[in-house]
Amino acid sequence: MAVSNVLTTARTRRRTAATRARPGRGRLTPYLFIAPAMLLLLAFGVFPIVVAAAVSITDMNISGLADWHNVNFIGAANYVKLFADPDFWQALGNTAFFVIIGVPSVVLVSLGVALLLNRSGNWFFRSLRAFYFIPAITAIVAISLVWGYLYNTQFGLLNWVLSLVGVPPVQWLSDPVLAKFSVALVAIWRGTGLNIIIFLAALQGVPREYLEAASLDGAGEWRQIRSIVVPLLRFAIFFVTVTTIISWFQFFDEAFVLTNGGPLGATTSISIFLYHQGFQQSAFGYASAGSLILFVLIAVITVAQLRLRRSDVDY
Amino acid sequence: MTTSLSALRHRSTNRRGRRLTVVIGVALAVGAVVTAFPFIWMLATSVKPQSESLTYPPTLLPHTPTLQYFRTLFTELDFGQYLANTIIVVLIGGVGLLLMAMAGYAFAKFDFRGKQWMFFLVLATMMIPVQVTMIPTYLILNGMKLTNTLVGIALPTLVSGFSIFLFRQFMSTIPTEVLEAARIDGAGEIRTFLLIVMPLAKPILAVMAVLTFITGWNSFLWPLVIANDQHLYTLSVGLSLLNKELAVNPSLQMAASTVMVVPILIVFIVFQRYVIQGFALSGLK
Numbered sequence: 001m002a003v004s005n006v007l008t009t010a011r012t013r014r015r016t017a018a019t020r021a022r023p024g025r026g027r028l029t030p031y032l033f034i035a036p037a038m039l040l041l042l043a044f045g046v047f048p049i050v051v052a053a054a055v056s057i058t059d060m061n062i063s064g065l066a067d068w069h070n071v072n073f074i075g076a077a078n079y080v081k082l083f084a085d086p087d088f089w090q091a092l093g094n095t096a097f098f099v100i101i102g103v104p105s106v107v108l109v110s111l112g113v114a115l116l117l118n119r120s121g122n123w124f125f126r127s128l129r130a131f132y133f134i135p136a137i138t139a140i141v142a143i144s145l146v147w148g149y150l151y152n153t154q155f156g157l158l159n160w161v162l163s164l165v166g167v168p169p170v171q172w173l174s175d176p177v178l179a180k181f182s183v184a185l186v187a188i189w190r191g192t193g194l195n196i197i198i199f200l201a202a203l204q205g206v207p208r209e210y211l212e213a214a215s216l217d218g219a220g221e222w223r224q225i226r227s228i229v230v231p232l233l234r235f236a237i238f239f240v241t242v243t244t245i246i247s248w249f250q251f252f253d254e255a256f257v258l259t260n261g262g263p264l265g266a267t268t269s270i271s272i273f274l275y276h277q278g279f280q281q282s283a284f285g286y287a288s289a290g291s292l293i294l295f296v297l298i299a300v301i302t303v304a305q306l307r308l309r310r311s312d313v314d315y
Numbered sequence: 316m317t318t319s320l321s322a323l324r325h326r327s328t329n330r331r332g333r334r335l336t337v338v339i340g341v342a343l344a345v346g347a348v349v350t351a352f353p354f355i356w357m358l359a360t361s362v363k364p365q366s367e368s369l370t371y372p373p374t375l376l377p378h379t380p381t382l383q384y385f386r387t388l389f390t391e392l393d394f395g396q397y398l399a400n401t402i403i404v405v406l407i408g409g410v411g412l413l414l415m416a417m418a419g420y421a422f423a424k425f426d427f428r429g430k431q432w433m434f435f436l437v438l439a440t441m442m443i444p445v446q447v448t449m450i451p452t453y454l455i456l457n458g459m460k461l462t463n464t465l466v467g468i469a470l471p472t473l474v475s476g477f478s479i480f481l482f483r484q485f486m487s488t489i490p491t492e493v494l495e496a497a498r499i500d501g502a503g504e505i506r507t508f509l510l511i512v513m514p515l516a517k518p519i520l521a522v523m524a525v526l527t528f529i530t531g532w533n534s535f536l537w538p539l540v541i542a543n544d545q546h547l548y549t550l551s552v553g554l555s556l557l558n559k560e561l562a563v564n565p566s567l568q569m570a571a572s573t574v575m576v577v578p579i580l581i582v583f584i585v586f587q588r589y590v591i592q593g594f595a596l597s598g599l600k
Contacts, residue, residue: 029504030430033421037414038433040474044452045440051451065457113346116339124340130587131347134354137590138579139533141551142572145558146353149360149565155371157356163372189350194594201595221332250444253535257555271446278450279540287450295447302442 049295056289062282078289088290090265091273094180098269099248101184102191106244110192111237114199115225129200136193144257147186148173151258173259176266183267187254191247195240202236203229242305249298270294354576360569361385368565384570394574396546397553401532404469404549408531411473412523418474419482420512424494434483440476445536453540467541468549472534478523481596485519486512522593525586529579550575 056078058064064071082088117129135143150157151172159169172182206229214224230237252271255261261268261276268276270290278287360368362380388394421427422434452471453462461467489512497507513520538549548556554575557568583590 027427030421030425030427033425033504033508034418034433037418037474037479038436040411040414040470041437041440041476041479043455044448044471044473045443045476046436048448048451048455049443051454052447055451055454060454065454113343116343119339120336125343128340128343128347130583131351133591133594134351134580134583136594137529137533137583138354138576139535139551139554141533141535141554142357142575143353145554145568145572146357148558149569150353150356152565155369155373155565157373160372197591197594221335246444250446252446257558274446274449278453284450284454291447291450295444298444299442 052288052292052295055285056292058285060285060288064284065282074285078286079293081286082289082293087265087268088273091268091270094265094267095249095251095269097180098184098187098251099245101181102188102248102251103241103244105184105188106191106195106248107237107241109188110195110240111199111233113192114196114203115229117196118200118203129196132196133193135190136197140190140253141257143190144186144254148258151182174263176263179259179263179266183255183258186258187248187251190254191244195244198240199233199236202233206232238305238309242302245301245305246298249294249301354580357569357572357576360565361573362570363566365564365566368569384564384567385574387567388571388574392553393545393548394550394553394571397548397550398574400465400547401549401551403465404534404538405528405531407466407469408473408527409524411469412478412520412527415474415478415523416482416486416513416516416520417508418479419484420486420508420516422479422483423486424489424491437476437479441480449536449540456541462541463543463547464541465547468534468538468547469531471537472530478527481523482516482519485516489515521586522589522596525582525589526593528582529590532575532579 057073057075058071059074059077060071113132117125117132119125153159153169153171153174156172158172162170171178173179210228210232211224214228219227250271251269252275255267255269255272256275259267261272271294274287274290274294277283277290359375359377361384362382363374363377364379364381364383367374367378418437422430422437448471456462456467456470459467461470493511493515494507497511502510533551534549535551535555538547538552539555542548542552550571554568554571557571
């Protein structure tokens with residue numbers, strides 16, 4: 001009894017002392033709490049970059065995977081080969097196309113829909129929101145199959161609808177030019193939901209008083225949106241633009257399931273190129289070199305945008 | 316005189332405004348139907364007999380609805396197995412959730428050496444696209460002999476810098492006094508975390524749990540890359556293999572898509588608030 005009492009007081013005293021000496025408190029505890037997550041993050045978030053850099057200067061392939069002795073150092077050969085590879089340039093061009101078509105479409109459509117949805121807070125407008133969000137949360141594979149069925153040349157619904165107005169069958173996914181647009185359309189349709197949510201959240205932050213004051217001053221609704229709402233949404237628009245650009249640079253799923261990069265590589269984005277090189281040709285070294293270039297591209301563009309943003313006025 | 320005039324003008328703009336609201340409402344309703352149409356088409360086709368889903372012109376509603384393709388999926392094809400695998404991957408994701416909550420708590424409520432740069436590391440990983448890490452991660456998993464396992468499928472996406480960040484943001488709002496009180500009452504660190512911190516963090520946990528479920532359920536790239544054996548396929552991989560079926564049997568395909576989409580729709584309808592909150596939070600990134 002006495003012993004346990006002494007023990008408890010000792011423990012309490014130690015604990016209070018520890019609590020008082022803040023920085024040293026429970027020296028190991030925080031490390032134990034963060035260790036599992038940090039280790040996983042290091043293993044799958046940081047370490048792969050190092051591995052990619054290392055592998056990109058070797059000729060690592062399927063035989064290298066089986067036995068490390070088959071891996072040879074080849075310096076910058078992968079990078080040299082990459083810049084001479086017409087397929088890589090085509091993939092770069094396609095990615096640029098997707099970014100140029102996709103980003104403005106997604107940003108403008110989601111901003112427009114969010115502004116319209118925000119017009120009224122009644123139950124009807126609220127319940128409509130869900131419909132616009134659904135594409136963003138459903139599995140891309142399932143969705144791509146559904147679109148593939150809609151796009152089908154022989155029995156697809158879209159061609160039937162067009163035939164009603166006298167348009168001949170369209171080769172949605174087998175015409176090299178049109179396939180780019182068809183694939184991009186699915187990604188645009190899917191990409192808006194998340195951004196609509198972000199814009200709607202940002203619109204909550206626009207003070208009602210500003211709009212009322214403007215309306216008393218005789219500003220029409222369009223004028224209010226242009227001169228008050230959009231400037232106040234600056235940060236949200238900037239944020240959505242940056243994340244949308246990044247996601248279109250990584251464009252993969254829709255094209256992978258709908259066309260697998262075809263026809264004739266017309267929808268092969270950088271990501272699909274990397275996937276084909278890495279997992280179908282097993283050219284791990286070559287693909288790693290490509291992925292580092294993608295990484296540098298995304299980093300440069302993100303930093304450039306952040307710079308632009310910093311020189312921008314703040315409200 | 317002037318007041319009544321301005322009041323008059325106000326009323327007329329009000330009426331015009333209301334009419335505009337109705338027009339916008341109708342336009343949005345049309346847009347909503349168009350947006351949701353692929354899902355309606357999927358559901359309708361999934362219960363059409365094969366012959367009907369291949370007819371041209373297409374029928375809008377099934378004439379002779381049948382559930383036979385759902386039966387085919389689970390009897391002749393291995394979708395039961397795929398479903399089980401998907402559920403296991405989602406559950407492993409739940410473990411990741413706990414680990415991220417722990418890390419977020421430590422970053423929010425403890426001072427320790429190296430905290431600054433470790434947290435910077437967490438934020439930095441948010442910038443790295445999956446395509447960059449795809450091949451090296453595969454090589455790492457291969458080195459760990461984890462390719463072709465369900466753990467290997469779940470591991471690369473188990474923790475994310477962004478979620479740790481969100482947990483930290485939320486945990487910072489928990490009053491330190493509550494934790495001190497628990498410690499003075501003799502609760503160990505793990506007890507404090509499980510019995511005090513976790514219940515207080517319920518709002519963020521709910522959001523993260525729903526988002527983790529959705530991403531785990533939908534994940535495609537890692538199952539595709541890591542699973543070579545058919546008995547390890549998840550729904551998304553099994554579904555993508557049905558791609559070749561399109562020319563032959565759209566009904567079967569749409570039935571499989573329905574199996575994959577409907578659970579997510581149910582989760583969305585039930586937890587809509589959390590999903591939207593989570594997405595809006597991701598705007599803080």
